[in-house]
Amino acid sequence: MTDKRISEDDVVSEIRDGMTIGIGGWGSRRKPMSLVRAIARSDVRDLTVVSYGGPDVGLLCAVGKVRKVVYAFCSLDSIALEPHFRNARQAGTVTTLELDEGMFLLGLQAAAWRVPFLPTRVGLGSDLMRQAEIRTVVSPYDDGEELVAAPALTLDVALVHMHRGDAGGNGQYLNVDPYFDDLFCMAAARRFMSVERIVETDELASGGPIQSLRINRLMTDGVIEARYGAHFSECVPDYGRDEAFQREYALSATSPEALEGWKAKYLDCGGHEQYRKVAGLNAELANG
Amino acid sequence: MGSYATRAEHCCIAVAECFRGDGEILANPIGTIPMIGGRLARASFEPDLVMTDGEALLIAGARPVGVDDAPKIVEAWNPYRSMFDLVWSGRRHVMMGASQIDVHGNQNFAFVGDWERPKAQLLGFRGAPGNTIQNTTSYWIPNHSARVFVPQVDVVSGVGYDRAAQLGAAGRFHGIRRVVTNLAVLDFETDDRRMRLREVHPGVSVEEVVAATGFELAIADEVAESRAPSGEELRLIREVIDPTGSREQEVPHT
Structure with missing residues (x-):
């Protein structure tokens, strides 16, 4: 079994200007934020982002990476409207393909099954x-x-975040909803999965019900270990949404100066390890 | 306990009445007063309704709203993917909100203004197109005003009766049962399926509703007052389903 462990920067190196990127999770839940921030720090541009949207879409819009958003909603859940996405829409800086939530599912399924x-x-x-x-x-x-x-919503790259995975790219979710992460992977040419913890393969089936093994290695090309990789979005049972942090993020949409301040603190600090230090995320996972 | 019911409590009853006769379907009211009303219907006259916890579980009982750590009696697992199976099978009655709604029941909560550069980006289309064309829909509007009840919506996210009629057979699963607001209860029980004033809440006049509506409403021959809760219904609302009084934040005392 090939070892597929890579870094966030390795993922970014595969992303080209103008690509269509699908991002798993739902709203502000289980978003692969360490990967999203790595893209936000890169010089990639003109992306089409396909997402049940949350801070992934908002952040990438805020830093000018996005040409088009394919979406049915863009929400932070406890804050109903994603403020950076609103800014981008109301400034006319991104175009959209508007979809119904269920039509979005059918689009991913069509791409996964290779029908138009x-x-x-x-x-x-x-x-x-x-x-x-x-x-x-x-x-x-x-x-x-x-x-x-x-x-069909055919993707160049899919990014998803799971609770557990192994080095071969099998993945497990431990919360109540798989969302559509497996379909994002099946709809994409290149598929990258961040996980809270990489474990031995035989620990997967003993770590949760067999139905939680939603991602298999046929669906992934690279796996990134990123503890708190979904922060500040929700990743229960490992951690809940960081509401205070999310409010600070939302406030960064109130002015260009506020955004610059947020970026200086949480993006310019460097990769995920540095971000964890700045955000104070050094505690062990409660469930880990 | 006093038998005097607040406006918010009349709204809860009006919401509950939307689900009367639905039997064993997924009642999916979205919002505070809709949740209270839906759970009230199940705790009283529609015991077979199936309801969600707002996320991926179907839960039994009259679980209180706004109490995050209240215990859940889980009946079944219903992740988003299964939810679409339910919607498209038609075994569901959803109650959604609306930023704009017109006389035919066309609803908008996606955005206001231009498609390319909206004046206000709102929710997006969410599930409104699929909901309205596949299962029964009602609306809850806590701020009845001419800003919401408009002659023409900027974007049609939820499908109204005029557009559904144009679809012919493809529109056969469409149906908007009620629109409940802080002032009144409206329906589409007219020959041409235009919105009709059905009931007003106590203390509200027909003229007040007409003035707060930006299009010409059909008006029932006799506009009744919305039904008052029974003593038992009041107890369920106040002590069991909404013990923290969140309904009064959504529709304040008048």
Whole structure:
């Protein structure tokens, strides 16, 4: 079994200007933030970001990495609207493909199955259909119904964060929802998974129910060990959302000066190890 | 306990009434008063309703809102992926919010202004297109005003009756049952499926609702007062489902 352990910087070195990057998690939950920050510190630009959006989308928009956002919502959960994403939208600095949450799922599934679309009723009658990228298809069967052809969301790169993984790239989630992380990986050409802890393979099945082994190594090309890698988003049971830190992040959207201050403190400090020190994240995981 | 019910408590009852007759479906009210109303319906006249904890679990009982560490009786696992299975199978009645809504029930909470550069970016489309075209929908609007009840919404995220009708057979699973607000209860039980004033909360006049609505409402022949909670319903609201009084923050005393 090939050892797929790599660093955040190794992931960034695979990302080119203009690529389409899918990011797992949901809102401000289990986001691969150490990878997102590594991209934010890089000179990559013009990305298309595909995400059930949270601070991943907001931060990348704030630092000018994003040309287009493919999304159904962008929220910090306890703060309903992602403030940096709002700023970018209201300044007109990013374009969007607006999707329904379920249509988003179908788009990832279509890409994973290598078909151009999946049919659905979702979108009919709504203004989603005003977008040229979303088209309809007529059922070839006797019903002849016109349906939406939810377009495949094919990704160049997928980034996900799991609780546990092994060096071969198998991954395990320990919270209540797998979100769509496996589909993000299946929809992408290159797939990178950060994990709270890398463990021996035989510790995976003993560390949680067998159904928690959602990611297998066919779905990943690299694994990055990053304790507190999802901080400040939620990563229970290892840690909850850091609400105080998230409020500080949200306040950085109130002015360019505030953003510069936040970046100087939490981005310019360096990689994930330095960030952990600045953010005071040196305690061992409660569940670790 | 006094039998006098606040406006917020009338709203809880009006929300609960939205789910009357639904039987064994997923009742998915989003927001504080919707959650209270939904759980009240299940604790009283719709005992078979299935409800979420707001995340990935389906939970039993009349668990209090706004009490994070209240115990959960878990009935089932329902991660987001399973939620879409439920929505698309139609076994669900969702109650959503709206930043704008028109006379046909077209709803917007995505953004206000231009598509390329909105004046205000709001939630995005979230699940509104799929919800409205696949299962029963109601709306909860805590601030009934002409800013929300508009002649035309900027963006259609939730589908209204006029657009659903244009879809023909493809629109057959669409249905908006009620719009509950801090002032009134509205429905679409008119020949042309235009929004109709059904009930007003005590202390609210028909004129007040008309003035707070930015389009011409149909008005029921007899606009009743919204139903008052029974003594038992008041007890459930005040002592069991919302012991911290969060309903009164959403709709303050008038």
